[in-house]
Amino acid sequence: MSIIFVTLAVSFILAFILGIGLGFFREKFNVPRDKKTEQIRAALPGANCGACGFPGCDAYAEAVGKEETTPDRCSVGGTATAKALAEILGVTIEAEDKVVVLMCQGTKDRAPEKAEYVGIKTCAAVKLSAGGIKLCAWGCYGFGDCERACPFDAIHVGVDGIPHVDYEKCTGCGKCVTACPQKVLSLVPRNRTGSIPLCSNRNPIKAMVRKTCSVGCFKCELCVRSCPEKAIHMENGLPVVDYTKCKSHAVCVAKCPTHVFKLLEKGVFTEGEEMPSGEEPVLSETASKDTR
Amino acid sequence: MPVALKIFISALLINNIILMRFIALCPYIGMSTDVKQSIGMGFAVTFVMVMASTVTWALYHFVLLPLGLEFLQILVFILIIASLVQLVEYYLKKSAPALYLSMGIYLPLITTNCAILAVTFDNITAAYTFFQSIVYSIGVALGFTLAMVLLAGLRNRIRTAAIPPFLRGNPILFVLSSLVAVSFMGFAGLIK
Numbered sequence: 001m002s003i004i005f006v007t008l009a010v011s012f013i014l015a016f017i018l019g020i021g022l023g024f025f026r027e028k029f030n031v032p033r034d035k036k037t038e039q040i041r042a043a044l045p046g047a048n049c050g051a052c053g054f055p056g057c058d059a060y061a062e063a064v065g066k067e068e069t070t071p072d073r074c075s076v077g078g079t080a081t082a083k084a085l086a087e088i089l090g091v092t093i094e095a096e097d098k099v100v101v102l103m104c105q106g107t108k109d110r111a112p113e114k115a116e117y118v119g120i121k122t123c124a125a126v127k128l129s130a131g132g133i134k135l136c137a138w139g140c141y142g143f144g145d146c147e148r149a150c151p152f153d154a155i156h157v158g159v160d161g162i163p164h165v166d167y168e169k170c171t172g173c174g175k176c177v178t179a180c181p182q183k184v185l186s187l188v189p190r191n192r193t194g195s196i197p198l199c200s201n202r203n204p205i206k207a208m209v210r211k212t213c214s215v216g217c218f219k220c221e222l223c224v225r226s227c228p229e230k231a232i233h234m235e236n237g238l239p240v241v242d243y244t245k246c247k248s249h250a251v252c253v254a255k256c257p258t259h260v261f262k263l264l265e266k267g268v269f270t271e272g273e274e275m276p277s278g279e280e281p282v283l284s285e286t287a288s289k290d291t292r
Numbered sequence: 293m294p295v296a297l298k299i300f301i302s303a304l305l306i307n308n309i310i311l312m313r314f315i316a317l318c319p320y321i322g323m324s325t326d327v328k329q330s331i332g333m334g335f336a337v338t339f340v341m342v343m344a345s346t347v348t349w350a351l352y353h354f355v356l357l358p359l360g361l362e363f364l365q366i367l368v369f370i371l372i373i374a375s376l377v378q379l380v381e382y383y384l385k386k387s388a389p390a391l392y393l394s395m396g397i398y399l400p401l402i403t404t405n406c407a408i409l410a411v412t413f414d415n416i417t418a419a420y421t422f423f424q425s426i427v428y429s430i431g432v433a434l435g436f437t438l439a440m441v442l443l444a445g446l447r448n449r450i451r452t453a454a455i456p457p458f459l460r461g462n463p464i465l466f467v468l469s470s471l472v473a474v475s476f477m478g479f480a481g482l483i484k
């Protein structure tokens with residue numbers, strides 16, 4: 001009988017000591033956090049998943065409080081949390097809904113392959129073993145690493161050999177962007193309008209670009225000169241559009257000799273429906289006839 | 293060979309806690325996504341394991357044994373480990389923030405790590421002295437780290453492999469681990 005009391009007493013005393021000890025140490029080693037950090041921590045979901053790149057919600061709250069990072073990194077809370085954090089910080093952020101865009105138009109017939117590849121059918125393996133299969137070193141391989149990475153079934157490699165995004169399903173999670181070894185996928189805000197250069201080739205030699213791809217940018221800078229809003233400039237050998245200036249005049253779309261540009265609202269997000277400058281739809285098999 | 297060294301080698305290689313005894317498989321599979329991360333987890337485990345075996349050994353020999361309460365060890369040890377991890381977290385946060393940040397999320401995860409509990413029980417069942425139990429816990433923790441780093445390296449190597457669809461994900465990891473475990477069997481005759 002007495003063993004029960006001893007057991008009870010020992011467990012109780014131990015729990016009591018540990019409880020008191022923890023409480024004491026919590027106070028003693030308390031790192032004071034300012035009120036803002038406290039508020040930010042309360043607004044975070046508390047999943048401690050680490051998706052923001054910090055060890056946990058506490059660490060992230062601290063970093064946001066010190067304004068070392070942006071308040072929109074919590075992917076669990078999404079835009080709601082980002083807005084709440086921005087309110088606490090007293091800043092406004094545009095919580096943008098993003099989608100993925102393929103920065104390459106190198107279909108099978110436009111960008112020829114340099115050899116026949118009979119290895120493991122993933123983009124990562126092709127890049128590692130053969131250094132890519134396209135003559136263009138920057139282009140999409142089309143083995144569908146993005147398709148396999150997509151949790152929403154929103155990106156599919158078409159018969160033309162490059163992936164096509166289903167913009168009704170794409171959530172902008174960015175998994176395909178990470179999976180792509182060529183880095184030809186990029187996240188773009190869904191409500192953005194204006195023209196976008198769909199090429200990643202940085203080769204400065206015109207003849208080399210022309211040889212490797214019929215829709216590659218060969219740095220003539222006609223787009224830079226012809227833009228009525230002066231919204232385009234060259235950066236690392238590729239045109240970059242300033243979307244605060246671009247008014248969708250589509251001059252670059254019409255002028256570009258290799259049809260690198262497309263309008264986001266007309267050519268990219270509504271792929272295959274309405275093509276600017278009379279270009280044939282990329283999606284269907286008819287794309288196999290390229291007269292350029 | 294001194295007894296302590298024997299204990300150390302056998303805990304590290306011959307009776308490797310993951311590959312030979314199949315304890316703590318969850319952090320082994322979960323945290324071995326890259327080498328750097330697994331080393332971080334390994335050091336956090338080493339730290340807590342040594343602390344836990346120190347405290348539980350003392351508690352068992354000075355409190356539970358004299359009172360005849362050996363059957364309480366599961367309850368008491370879990371309680372001790374959980375509070376210990378929490379306490380260490382508070383301490384590190386205040387006095388060594390850099391270390392705290394580098395350990396990050398691993399520290400709280402160790403609270404429920406079964407390897408730690410297993411080591412504290414081993415110390416009791418094998419009737420180790422205080423010094424031996426410390427040596428044993430270091431050996432086990434380093435063995436844990438070794439297995440984690442090995443798997444993390446292997447995971448890197450199979451990234452581009454053509455794995456049959458029914459083996460993708462965790463199944464292939466267990467196949468890999470079993471192959472590593474088989475190779476660890478070669479250590480069986482290391483100490484007589």
